[in-house]
Structures are given as C-alpha cells and as structure tokens.
Amino acid sequence: MKILFFVILFFHGVIHFLGFAKAFNLKEIKELTLPISQFNGVIWLIAGILFLTSGLLFTFNNNYWWLPAVIGIIISQFLIFTFWKDAKFGSIPNIIVLLVAMVGYANFSFQNMVGLEVKKLLSDIKLDNQIVDPNMISNLPVAVQSWLNYSGIVGKPFIHSVSLNQKVQMKMKSDQTEWYDAEATQYFNVNSSSFIWSVKMEMMTLFQVVGRDKLINGKGEMLIKLLGLLSLVDTKDNSKLNM
Template sequence: MKTVAYLLILVHSVIHFMGFFKAFNFLEFKAITQPISKTSGIFWLTCSVLFVISLILFELQFKYWWIFILLAIITSQVLIISVWQDAKFGTILNVIIFIFGLLAFSDQQFTDMVRSERASMLSGSDQKAKQNPISTLPEPVQKLLEKTGVDSSTEIQTVYLTQSAQIKMKPEQDDWYSATADQYYVSYPPSFHWSIEMKMNPVMPVRGRDKFENGKGEMQIKLFSAIPVVNVQDNSKVDEATLQRFLAEISWFPSAARNEYINWEKLDDRSARATMTYNGTTGTGTFHFDNEGNFEKFTAMRYYESGENAEKKRWTVKALAHKEFNGFILPYILEASWLLDDDEWTWLKLDIDHLEYNVKSNKKHK
C-alpha cells in the first residue's frame, strides 16, 4: 500500500509539474487544452513541490508532514477546478491520496500513543519491590530460579523483548496470520506494554496494543491503525485477565517470583499456585515445571471475553523450547490455548527473537 501511495503521489506531482511547463511554454501539454496563466503556473509548480516535500518529510518521520500533503491536496483541487473539463479525473487521485494520508496519519497517532505510554511506564521503573528470600518460596519455584540462573543478587527491573507470532482470531479459522510484536515489562510497579502488527491479508494491516499498569488492563485493536475493532478499558474482568497474563509472563524475568505481590502455594513437586494482588486486582494461576526445573506451562481460569456475560475458561501457556538469554535459561518457543467446549484451541504460536534486561528508555516503537 505504501508503494502504491508513493507512486500515485509522484505521478500526481509530475502532472502538476507539466502544468507549470505549459504555463511557461516550455513544452506542449495536450492533456490540458485550456490555457494556464503564468501566475497559475507558479501554483502548479508549488503543488508539485508540496507533494514531493510531503513524501520526504513522511520518510524522515517529521511529525507535521501531514500539513504539507493536506496543502498539496487543497492546492491541487483548486487548480483542477480551474481547468475542470480537462482535469476533473484528477479529483479521483486527490481522494485516493487523501485516504492514504489519513491512514498514514492514524498510524502515526497510534505510534505516538505507544511511545508516550511506554515513556510514562518506564519513567517509574527505578522503584524496587519488596522481595521474599528465595528460601521461603516453594521448592518447585526455588528449583526454577536455580535452573534459570536467578539468585539473591539478581535485579531485573525492566525487560524488553521482540516476538514473531502466528495467530488465529477464531476457532473455526484455518489459516494463521503472521505478526510481529515487541513488549516492555516493569517488575515494580508491575506493568507491561505490548504492541503488535498483523496482516490479515496483504492490504489489511492491523495494529494492537495491550497494557497493564496500576492494576488495570487495557486492550485496543485497530484496522489500518484507524478503525477500532477492540477498545476495552475500565473493565474488572480485563483487569484480572491482564494481570494473569503478566503473571504467566514472569517466566521471562523469573526474579519477579520473589516479589511480595505474589503469594505462592506448593501443589506438588512439579507445580505451584501463584496468586498476585496489586492495586485492588487479584489473579491466580498455576506454574508447572519439568523434572529439571524448567518452566513447562502456566494454567489459569481466565476470562475469555470482556462482556457482561463473559465466563472463565482454562487458559494455557506452554513452553516448547528453552535457550539462554543474557545468562538465563528461558522459554523462547511457546503456544497459548483456550479450552472451549472440551476442545483445546491453540490460537497463538510465539517465538522470542530478542530479549534484554534493565532497559530504561524506548528502544523501538511499533
């Protein structure tokens, strides 16, 4: 879509440039039979330049590039009206370019929102949680920390990671959608910010953002970064479900298992139940480990939807492979599933491409 938009704008720019040539008799422009004055010709040139400048500024990510494309479209349309009989079809180009510009502006606004929210979240990441001694944790959790490489001196305040994903939106869906995402976590106060880009088909991009902060969860999904598909906040069910997601994902920063906002209960030699409470929101889930102490899976009864009649379903995050990141042995290939009507529906396949700790500022924003 971006390439098509660029080509249309460049073609439109060239057409306006030809109008300037006609006005000054530099060449014959047969597409327009009506005369163009030299004064008008200057505006044809100005319009051409505005289209080119808008492209350059867009590529440079200049915040106010949209002003130039809007001025170019307005100028172009005024000039088209002045030679309407010959140039009326140029209006179609202006409408298409306006739509592309509007979508690009929406994408920029989404990116700015992500950047701002992440900056706010990371600004408070220098706080430290009260932590329980490792010796007071259930044996399976102690074994996990030993296996991953966490000890009493380990301090992980923030996490940054990137993900490659395959997603199914509905149980009856056959094909997987490809997606890329990146995510920040803060160990204390417990929070995360996840941004994803997904293409449902070559011309239909989707952007989404989930976050958990101050004990509250939010979910937002937009088609073309502009058309809301999901926008949920101030919902106690989403708060709990998002907290449970944070809890499950401490498998990527297991030192958080020591934080006092998590209470542990040993179930057997290979599992322990975790209950997390923060700022009035509480969620529970069970961590399962293999014989060596590696994280194997996380299971929880979690709200499947956010509506008034939403019910809790069994949610499972399973680790399929582990490898070393920054000296710690962590899961990096995972899948998530829901148990719906006695059928296990795997809706997410996830690979961790990159992970680092104690990042204090935005490394990138999707």
C-alpha cells in the same frame, strides 16, 4: 498494493509538473487549454514535489508520509477547481490518496498514543541500588534458583524495566485457519507489575490491524483497531482483564 499506491503518487506528482512546464513555456501541452500564470505554475510545481516526497517517505515506511500528501491534496484540489475544465479528473487520484493518507494518520496517531503511555509507564519507575543476593531467592523452587543463578542475576542490581520485540503469528478468530504475521513490542514496569503491549498485524498491504493491551495498577485495557480507524475491540474495567 504498496507498489500500486506508490505508482499513483509518483504519476500524480509528475502530472502536476505539466502545469509548471506550460506556465514557463518549457513544453507545449495541448491537453491544457487554459492559460496558466507563472505564479500558478510554481504552485503546480510545489504540489508535484509534495506528492513525490510523500511517495518516497511512504516507500521507506516513514511515519510522516501522510503529511506532505495531505498538503499536496489541498493545493492540488485548489488548482483543479481553478482549472476545472482541464484538470477535473485529477480529483480521482486525490480522493484515493486522501483515503490512504487518513489511514496513515490514524496509524500514526495510534502509535503516538501508545508511545505516550509507554513514556508514562517508564517514568513511574523508581530506581534504587538494591542488589540481588542469594538469600532473596533461597525460598524459590530449586529449578527457579538454578535458572536465576545461571542467568547471572545474583550479585547484580534489581531489574526495574523490561522491553521485548516480538515477531508473532495471529488470527482474528479461533476457528480461522490462516495465520497473519505480526510485530509486537512490550514494556514492563517490574516495580508495579504493569505492562503495555502493542502489535501491528498485516492482513494485507495497506490493510492493517493495530492493537494495544495494557495492565496499569491492576486494571487492564484492550484496544484493537482496523486500519487504525475502526475499533474492533475497546474494553476496559473488565474483571477478565483486571488483576
């Protein structure tokens, strides 16, 4: 699916170059019967470049790939309306690209929201120079003391924040047999026992589920969205999530 979408972007962009070629008499194009001024030819060229740029950014998983795509769609559709007789069928790939770009923007917006929440979580951390000494762990179970000593934490400054990158397998329902691969990131504010956990699950290419769990000041929230657009779970102020 990812390759197919790139092919659509690529060929849609290349087709726009035909308008530029006709405007500057670089090639005879019988399919374009309406006259194209050199000014409009440059506009056709710009639209084509925007689609190709979007395709390259999409291939390399750049979070901003949707931006040149949307600008390209606006310019392209204006040209299509202007040269409707010759270019009307170009609306079909424009619609396809727009739908996928909406998903791309929704995922970008979701990740941006999580990023701002993480920034706030970590900004609330108050650092100090307190050192972990043996007396602080003396009342813990022997196994825990042994593990902490082995980890080398004794004699070092307190840990105030933790970040984890996880590769996991998930399923949407308990009776589901198939597991989906997912990648997650989690941040902890140790001082306040708060965390934010975000996940991206690939059910199939271009068909993602994104989610965010967080616990801040003892209050939990869970948000799961299909394609970054449709909320599957949006729960807050729930006693089962609060601590």
